Amino acid sequence: MPDMDRPTLLSTLGTLTFGLVLPIGLICAFTYLKTLIYYQLDVRNRPDCKEDIQIVRTPPLIPYAMPGLGSTIAFSNQTVGSFWAFLKAQADRYGHEAFSIILAGKRTHFIFSDDGVSALFKSRQLSRAALDRQLAVNVLGMCKEDSFKAFPDRNDEKEKMTTERLHSEHLLSSAAVNLLTEKFMETFRAQLDDDIDLTDGGEINLYDWLWHRIFRASTTSLAGSKLLEMYPDFDVDYRAWEDSLLALLFGTPRLFARQAYRARDACVEKLEKWLQTGYQHPVKDGENPDWTPYSGARIMRRRHDLYKQRDLSIHGQAGWDLIFLAGILSNATPATGWLLMHILSPTSTFDFRSRIMQELQSCKRSNGSVDIPALTRLPLLNSAFHEVLRLYVDLLVVRQVDSSVALRTHYVNQGEQVMAPTWMTHRNPAFFERPDVFDPERFLITDPETGMLSYSTAGLGGKYFPFGGGHYMCPGRVFAKQEVLGTVAMLLLNFDITFTKFVKHTKGGWEAAGKNDFPTIKNGFAGNQVVGIEGVMRVHIKRRPSVST
Template sequence: MVVLAAIFGLAGALGSGGGGGGGDKQPPSLWEPIPFVYNSLQFLLDNEGFMKRAQAALKKTTVARFRQGGHLVYLVSGPKNVQAVFGRSHNNNIHNDDLMVRSTLPLWYRLSADDLRRFATDKTGRGRNPLPGTEDTPPENRLFLGYEHVHNEFLARAQHLAPMVEQYQRQLTQTLDGLCPSPSDATGTGKKGRNDDGVVLGVVDFCKGRVARCALHALLGPGAFEISPDLVERMWEFDDAVFPLVMGLRLGVPEWLNRRAHAAHRRYLNAVRRYLDAAWADFDWADPASADARWEPRFGAQVTREVAKWFRDHGFTGPDTGPGAVGILAWAQNSNVIPTTTWLVMEVARDPELLRALREEVETAFATDGATGRRRTLDPQKVAALPLLASAYTETLRLRMNFNVVRNVRQSFTMAGYTIRGGSLLQVPTLVAHYDEDVWGAESHPASEFWAGRHIKYTDEPDAEGRVTRKRVFAMASRTGSYFPYGGGNLICPGRHFAKQEIMLTIALLISRFDIEFLGWTKLDGSPSDRPPRNDPRFSGGGAAPPDRDMKIRIRPIAS
C-alpha cells in the first residue's frame, strides 16, 4: 500500500458527493483509485499516506466521507464542527460504546463472548440518568457508566492524583541523583571532586527506560518490579505489537498468521498477571488503612486497585481480564507520555536559549525552607503553572499527537449542511486541526515547526514602587476546536492530568539538576544520523508519534 500511495499520491483527493440515498445531503467522498477498497486498506496499512490525503481533502471541505470496511466514516474538521462533536448537546448521540464492544474490550481486555454481550446489552449511555427507554436498568448493569466512573474518579480527582505525582517525583529524583555524582561528591565517597566529563545519554533510551520505570512505579507500586523485573521491556515490546494486533483484528487475520504480535501481548499480560496475583494475595481488604489508601506499595496508586476490583466485583473473572485492564491502563499512561517527554527533552537540549529561560523559570517553582531560606523541593503545582514550560509542553503535544478521535453516531444529525447518518463513524483528525496555519501560524513560525513561545503572551505589571515588569502569561483561550491532544467532550482522557504533571516535572527536575550538552543525532540503532528526527510513520494514527531518530546528550551536575 505504500507503493500504491506513492503512485496515486494526493491526486483527486475528493470525488463527487454522490450516493446520498434517502434524500439526505452527503459530503464529498475521499477519492480512491480502487473503489470501496483503497481507502480502507490505506488507512490501516499506510496511515501516514492516508492522513496526508485526508489533510489535503479537508482544506476544501470541513466534512468528507469514506468507507472503512463495512462502515461509513465521516472525517470532520474546523473548530465549529469539532466543538459540535465534543459538545454537550451530542453527549447521548455521539459515543464510543460500539467501538469498545467491537475492538477495545475483546482485544485489550480479553473479554469472553459472554462478557462482551453484557457490555453490548448496556444501552443506557454514560450520563447520570439512563437514556430514554432504559430507565429500569439496574445500576449494577450500567457497565459503561461504571467503567468510566472508576477511571475518572481515581485518575482525575486531585486527592487521588497528588499521591501518584508525589511518588513519581520521588522516584525520578532518586533516579536523576544516581545518574552521575554531583560536583560536591564526584568521587562517590563524600569528598569534593570534579566530574567534568559528565555522562552521555541517549534521550530515547533514557525516557523509555528510566522515566517509564518511575511512571510505572507511581502507578503500580514497587511490587510490580519485584515480581516482574522485565515489566518495562515487556510493555515496550507490546507497544511495538499494538498496530499489528489492531490491523489483524480489523482485517480478520488469524492469530497463527500474526504470531509475533500475539506472543508479545501474551508476554506483557503474563508480566502484569504475576504482579496482580501477588498484590491480590498480599492485600488486606478488611484493613481500612489499606482499603482506603490512595497509594500503597502492593497495588500502587488507588486507580490500579480500583480498576482491578471493579472488573472482579462485576463478575469479569476471565484469566486475562484483570491483567488486560491493568495492563492497558499502564500502557496507555506511557504510550503517549514517554514519546512526548522524549520530544520535549530533545527540543530543550538543542536550544540553549530555551534551556536557559526554562531553568530560570523553574527556579521560581522550588519550595523554600522558612527557617533557612534555602530551596528544598519542586512544588508540582507551581511547575504545572509555569507559563513557558506549559507553552513548550502544549506545543510538543500539538505537533506530536497524531490520531483520529473516533466516535459512533446513534441517530442522524446535520453538520455543516450535511447529514451525518446514524450508525456511521465520526473521525476527527488531530493532524488537520493541530497543523492549521490559519489557527497556529505566526510570522517566522509556521504551524509545522516547534516554537516554545507560540502559546505565550506578555503583560506589563507594575510593582509596589511603580516599576513595570514584563511578565509571561500562558495563553490558549478559544482554541478548543483546534487543539485536542487528549480527545474531547465527555470521553476526554482522564489520565491527562497526571500526564501533564509527569511530563512537566520530568523537564523541570532534569534541567534544574544538570547542564545539558547536545552532542548529535543518531539512528535508533545508535549509528550516526545525518538529519534530526521526524515523527515515526509507523505510529501514524496511534497517538503520540515517537521520534524516528535519537539524540545523544551529555549531562553534568549543576553545583548547588
C-alpha cells in the same frame, strides 16, 4: 487425468490466472470509475453558503477501487501524515471540511472543521462502547463476554461505582493527582540517586535512557513495586505490545503479527499473576493507604473493586489494567522526550533553554525537589508543552453513530463512524501560523497592563484537542502533564546536560548526523497519539555536585 507436458501446463495455468484476474480487474475498474464520478459530482456541486443559512450535507466519499476494502490500504500507510496530506490536498482543492472513506467495509467520516469537531464532542447520538469492545478483544485479548462487561452500551444506574465516577475522584481531583505525582517523582528521583554513573557523568541516548526510567517510575507509582519485582522484563513485553497496538486494533491476523500477539499475551499473563498476588495481600479492613507495594495507588484498588463488581474474569481484569497503564505511559513518555530534545537542541532559539531554566529555578526547593503546582503555572514551559502536543500528537477521536445526526454542516448516518483527526486541525494554517514549525511561545499571552506573561489554550475549541474532548476526554491528562513537567524540571535542575550529537538511521546502519538533523517522526499507523521519535539525540549528563540528593 492425463499427464500434461510443461508448456501445456504453463498455458493452462496462465489461462486460469487470466480468467481470475480479468474479472477482478474489471470489477475494480468499474468500482473506481463509478465512485470517482459520484465524488466529482459531489465535491463540485457545492452551493454557496450564506451567513444565515446552514447547509447540511453528507461528506463526499473518496473514490476507491476495491469493494468492501475501500480506502483501507491507503489509510493504513505507515508514513505518518501521508494520508492527512492527501486529505488536506482534497480539502484545499474543493473547499470541503469533511470527507468520507470506506474503511474495512464501514463508511467513516473525517471531520476537521472546528465547529464540526465541537459538535462531535457534544453530540449524544455518538458513542464509543462498540469501538472500546473491539479494542478489548483485539488489543487486550479479552473474551467477548468480558468486553461487554467492561464496556457496556450504557452504565447501570444501580452500580455503586462507574469508571466516570472513579476517574473523577482519583484522576481529576487535585488532591488525588498530586499524590500520584508525588509518588512518581519520588520513584523517579530514587532511580537517579541510585545511578552511580551519573556522578562521574557519561554520554547517553537521551530518549532510550529516559523511556526506561519513566516507565519504571510511572508503573511503580500506579501499580506498586511488586509488579516489576516479579517481572523485571515487563518493560520489554510492554514496549513490543505498545509498538504493535494499532496493528492489533485493526485485526491483523496472528500469522502476520506473531510478535505483537506474543507480547500482548505475555503482558496480560504477567498482569494476571500480579493481580492474583495482590489479591492474596489485601489492604486491612478500615485502612485506605495512598499506595501499597502490592496494589499500588488508591485508584488501582478502586478499579479492582469495579472489576469484581462487574464480575470480570481475571484475564479480563489484566487486560483492562494493561490499557489503563498504557493510557498513562504511552503519551507522557514521548511527550517528555520531544520537549526535552527541543530544550536541549542546538536547532532551538539561542535563549530558549536559558529562559526555561530561569523559570524552573523559581520552583526548585532547597532539597533538590520540585514544587509541582508552581511548575504547572510557568508560562514558557507550559506553552512549550502544549506546542509539543500540537505538533506531535496524531490523535483520532473515534465515535460510532448510534442515530443519524447533523454535526453542524456534516450529516452522518446511523451505523457509520466518525473520526476527528488532530493532524488536520493542529496543522491547519487557518488556525495556527507556520503550523509545521515548533514555536514554544505559541500559547504565550502578555497582559497589556502589567506586561506579565501567562499561557492559555482558551478559545481554541475544536481546533486543538490533544486529549480528545467531551464525555470521553482522557482522564489521565492532568497526571500526564505533571509527569512530563516534573521529569523535565528534575533533570534540568539537578544535572548538567549538554548536547553531543544527533544520530540517524541509514541503509548502512546508525551514523552521526549534522547539528541541524533534529529527530523526525517515526513511521506508524495514523492515529498513534503522541508520535514516536525517529533518530537519536545523544547528550552528556552529569550530576551537579552542589545539589544535595
